[in-house]
Amino acid sequence: MDLVTSLRERVDGEIRFDAGSRAAYSTDASNFRQMPIGVVIPRTPEAAVEAVAVAREFDAPVLSRGGGTSLAGQCTNTAIVIDWSKYCTRLESVDVNARTCVVQSGIVLDELSRQLADTGLRYGPEPATHMNCTIGGMIGNNSCGATAQRTGKVVDNIARLEVLLYDGTRFWCGETTDDDYARIERRGDLRASVYRRLRHLRDTYADRIRERYPDIPRRMSGYNLDSLLPEHDFDVAGLLTGSESTLVTILRAELELVTVLNERTLVVLGFPDIYRAADAVPAILPHDPIALEGMDARLIRDEQIKHLNDKARGELPKGHAYLMVQFGASTKDEVEQQAQRLLDGIGESEHDPAHEDELWQVREAGLGATAHIPNHPDTFEGWEDSAVAPDRLGDYLRRLQGLYQEFGYADNTGPSLYGHFGQGCVHTRIPFDLYTTNGVAAYRQFMQRAADLVAEFGGSFSGEHGDGQSRGELLPRMFGADLVDAxxxxxxxxxxGDKMNPGKVVHPSPLDDHLRLGSSWAPAVDQRLHFHYPHDGGSFAEAANRCVGVGKCRQHTNSKGAVMCPSYQVTKDEEHSTRGRARLLFEMLDGHGDSPIQDGWRSGAVKDALDLCLSCKGCKADCPADVDMATYKAEFLAHHYQGRPWRRPRSDLSMGWLPTIAHAVSRLRLSRIVNAATHTPLLSTLAIALAGVEKRQIPLFARESLQHWFHRRGSRPGHRGTAVLWPDTFTGFFHPHIGKAAVEVLEDAGWQVTMPARPLCCGLTWISTGQLxxxxxxxxxxxxxxARHVRAGGLVVGLEPSCTAVFRSDALDLFPGDHDVRRLHEQTVTLAELLTEHTDGYQPPPVAVDQALAQVHCHQHAIMGWDADRTLLRQAGVHIEQLESGCCGLADNFGFERGHLDVSKACAERVLLPRLRAAAPSTTVLADGFSCRTQIHELDSGGHKGVHLAELLAQALRARTRD
Incomplete structure (x- = not known):
């Protein structure tokens, strides 16, 4: 019996040795790439124990993986990857009095915080990836985050660990008193042997540990041998924390919790440069902030270029560097007093706590903001989290900047510098040249010189992200040969047997081996592309390489209106995240010649991964690295079916050619016949089968199209000028009443409305099905x-968000050199944008609704934004709740395509449908998207109907007229 068969027969979980799964797990957030043997997704910790047992029988190495966001290469290996994040996610128990809880390794930190909310407790360490990092991964890396200023590192917040050795030995461990040790010793089993040898190791190296281990807040490099010292109570759990899956498999953890501080305030201080900001840290620390973060103006520049946190950046004080000093307490008065004492101590006079959350996002966006900056060289990890004593931080940064300049990494401004300055930890991404032999050699030399610099300062190569492969071979420069021998x-x-994540930390692979890029990277190039990828030099390979692995697409909740990635939120499968799909596309290009995906654009594995991509465009707005999976999917499908259209699913024809079908139905006046056929039980079943779509309600064709009605009615003059109201397929042939309402609103606002004389289309349905x-x-x-209208400066008003987004985004990506396309891109507006930004003095009619919810279309979120709509509704007196629901799940044609119904419904069931069920029947549900309205109409048992903004305003106009 072979390895795969044994795993499938004995392990309760998903056993994935297919090419797509291996490709999706081939890298993490680091510079490295190693193809896994296969992936095991256990349903329980006990199933993981059995998986390790099978691996042992076949002498196969093992790697435990959480959120997969490791930056030092510790989550990529030629091993059996155990992914804990899908099923092993339980909070098993909470002891409020003891302030502890027991969790399984795969639980995500934000989800743990949500489940602990009623207790008034939380887990203290909070990395910037808190929305998707797992507790097991945090333990493996000894994670910290900004909150470590108050709570310390993970090692400071672990009570016990349940661990499994590769040989099958399993036990709980933690601090060990002499009595505990004696009791373990008497048992004489394998655990006793481990403890006996650990004590001997401690006694042998105790003096050197005390001498060589840096006495700084952020020492992550090396194993935690200091946890074995008597002053740390022979803490075996502490020893294993930060061991990066190289020693044991962590099954469960008992965590120490801290009290939630209900009140917080933020003081932001400006400085002339980052060095003087760092110099100020020692004077601030005695005020006991709960977080003390630093960032330079270069980080702000990067965010400005990428349009991240636009509002928050405007709240920053004057300066070219900033310290963000956060205080926390149980009462508002106490926290304000703490902030004031700081201000009094440093001679400042005021602070503004009103924008704390927004300002904090500026700092948390650091990793994404510094990756793939337009018109700048690519930046990479490697030296992204070094740490020194806080009182030496300023001098260290000056020397580090000198090193940047020496190696030519500084250009005009140098890499951004930011991080946890209160604990001396510095984050940065450096423009290493990892594409050429000389560039890789310079990267190696820089890493060695930087390591010597940190050692000179008595610091740590890693202050947060661990050693992995990035820094494993450098450890003798920090600890000396004796401790590395230890x-x-x-x-x-x-x-x-070196079967646990081999090649990391101990006997590490060289820091320039297994590079994801490297001087030999030569991806397959196909210049016959449909989209032009202007931000990637016209290269699909560079576009596929955009993902930096931060994993924001793996979020479990739609925080702050984020949309991506709806299919991952439903399936919890890596290959259905934006990151996983990007990895498969990268491997599809086979830049190293050893990819498991060898069939290029014809790849079935890539097609399967992209199949559940809703093309919601959420990643285009939410991904910090600007991965645009909807575009990549359309490009892939175009090539996948090129020259073999017969292989396309029938839904590509029925849904892709919907505009043509709709025009024919309208022109031949067949709407009644078609509607009767598609809504008569037997005939509808036949129609669904012929169309190759899911069995769900087929939308009704309107008896008269919007264009036919408008040209029969005629255009009316207006004093503000002429605007083209775009008659998209969905509004024009299915919901023309929305177009009529829009005409009414626009004419009331003083605009003359026109429409194209003949049926036209933006091409959306052909784009989404890859018929490019x-x-x-x-x-x-x-x-x-x-062209004539836009050349004259005229505006085009879009009512359907997905079609408006084509003019605002896809068209320019397809025809970047066409000036008329560029004009259309710049002069297409939403109804709300027209009324708030182009209609001076306009006051909307008062809208009388008791309660209102807004389901914002995912394309509107990603491309146009919803700020103008929010402003207009506020002016109309509407207090509306924007649902944190992300994509509704229908996503134009996705929810109708065969095999997608369950995912489509599951997306709607996450937030949208439960919220509608809880809403009163009279609640107004604003849904500008045709797909959103269709999903609500079909799936909401409460009978709510989605209404368009144009309808809402037109109804208010009529009410005002009646009054």
Whole structure:
């Protein structure tokens, strides 16, 4: 019996050895890439124990993985990868009095915080990836985050760990008194042997540990041998924390919790430069902030270039560097007094706590903001989290900047510098050249010189992200040969066969091996692309390489209106996250010649991963690295079916060619016949089968199209000018009443409304199904028809968000050099944008609604934004709740495509449908998107109907007229 068969027969979980799964797990957030043997997703910790047992029988190495955001390469290996994040996510128990809880390794930190909310307790360490990092991963890396200023590192917040050795030994461990040790020793089992050897190791190296371990807040490099010292109570759990899956498999953890501080305030201080900001840290620390973060103006520049946190950046004080000093307490008065004492002590006079959350996002966006900056060289990890004593931080930064300049990494401004300055930890991404032999050699030399610099300052190579492969081979420069030898002996105690994440920390692979790029990276190049990828030099390979692995797409809740990635939120599968799909596309190009995906654009594995991509465009707005999976999917499908259209699913024809079908139905006046056929039980079943779509309600065609009605009615003059109301397919042929309402509103606002004389289309349905040759032909015809209007400076008003987004985004990506396309891109507006930004003095009619909810279309979120709508509704007197629901799940054609119904419904069931069920029947549900309204109409048992903003305003106009 082979390895795969044994795993499938004995392990309760998903066993994935297919090419797509291996490709999705081939890297983490680091510079490294190693192809896993396969992936095991256990349903319980006990299933993981059995998986390790099977691996042991076949002498296969093992790697435990949480959120997969490790920056030092510790989560990529040629091993059996155990992914804990899908099923092993339980909070098993809470002891409020003892302030502890027991969790399984795969639980995400934000989810743990949510479940603990009623207790008034939380887990203290909070990395910037708190929305998707797992507790097991945090333990493996000994994570910190900004809150470590108050609570310390993970090692300071662990009571006990339940661990499994590769040989099958399993036990709980923690601090060990002499009586505990004696009791363990008397048992004479394998655990006793481990403890006996650990004590001998401690006694042998105790003096050197005390001498060589840096006495700083953020020492992450090396194993925690200091946890074995008597002053740390022979804490075996502490020893294993931060061991990066190289010693044991962590099954469960008993965590120490801290009290939630209900009140917080933030003081932001400006400085002339980052060095003087760092110099000020020692004077601030005695005021006991709960977080003390630093960032330079270069980080702000990067965020400005990428349009991140636009509002918050405007709240920053004057300066070229900033310290963000956060205080926390149980009462508002206490926290304000803490802030005031700081201000009095440093001679400042005021602070503004009103924008604390927004300002904090500026700092948390650091990793994404410094990756793939337009018109700047790519930046990489490697030296992204070094740490020194806080009182030496300023001098260290000056020397580090000198090193940047020496190696030519500084350009005009140098890499951004930011981080946990209160604990001396510095984050940065450096423009290493990892594409050429000389560049890789310079990267190696820089890493060695930087390591020597930190050692000179008595610091740590890693202050947060661990050693992995990035810094493993450098450890002798920090600890000396004796302690590195001790690390090897520790490894031999727990894993003598070197089967636990081999090649990391102990006997590490060189820091320039297994590079994800490297001088030999030569991806397959196909210049016959449909989209032009202007931000990636016209290269699909560079576009596929955009993902930096931060994993924001793996969020479990739609925080602050974020949309991506709805399919991951439903399936919890890596290959259904934006990151996982990006990894498969990267591997599809086979830049190293050893990819498991060898069939390029014809790849079934890539198609399967992209199949559940809703093309919601959420990643285009939410991904900090600007990965645009909807575009990549359309490009892939176009090539996948090129020259073999017969392989396309029938839904590509029925849904992709919907505009043509709708025009024919309208022109031939077949709406009644078609509607009867699609809504008569037997005939509808036949129609669904012929169309190759899911069995769900087929929308009704309107008896008269919007354009036919408008040209029969005629245009009316207006004093503000002429605006083209775009008659998209969905509004024009299915919901023309929305277009009529929009005409009414626009004319009341003083605009003359016109429409194209003949049916046109933006090409959306052809784009989303990857029929890009047809889409470009149709879009070209539309652009030419609108050219005279936009050349004269006229505006085009879009009512359907997905079609408006084509003009605002896709069209320019398809035709970046076409000036008419650019004009259309710049002059297409939403109804709300027209009324708030282009209609001076306009006051909307008062809208009388008791309660209102807004389901914002995902394309509107990603491309146009909803700020104008929010402003307009506020002016109309509407207090509306924007649902944190993300994509509704229908996503234009996705929810109708065969095999997608369950995912479509599950997306709607996450937030949208439960919120509608809880709402009163009279609640107004604003839903500008045709797909959103369709989903609500079909799935909401409460009978709510989605209404468009145009309808809401038109109803208010009529009410005002009646009054």
């Amino acid at each position: 690390f090897g002996k520790l490894k031999a105690i727990f894993d003598p 040759t047809t889409a470009k032909r149709i879009l070209t015809r539309t652009v030419r028809a609108l």
